Amino acid sequence: MTKPRSYSTVTMVIYLIYSMSKWISTCSELWPNIGIPHIVALLLGR
Template identity: 75%
Template structure:
């Protein structure tokens, strides 16, 4: 049995992953891949 605290943490993590996947899919539809690559590169450099 998992503790309630670890269960709530897992729920938060799952919600974050779900929202991130929704965000990524939305932006990949809006922006072409050529537009995403420089943005990702600039974010990774920081």
């Protein structure tokens, strides 16, 4: 029995979103003058 590839992909995406949200919250705490919108714009610009 092999696990479906979609399961591992969904798990990876959920983990990435979770870690990125923690990273964004940490950055917004460190640099409140920058804020989340600027960080999101930088991430989406890549």
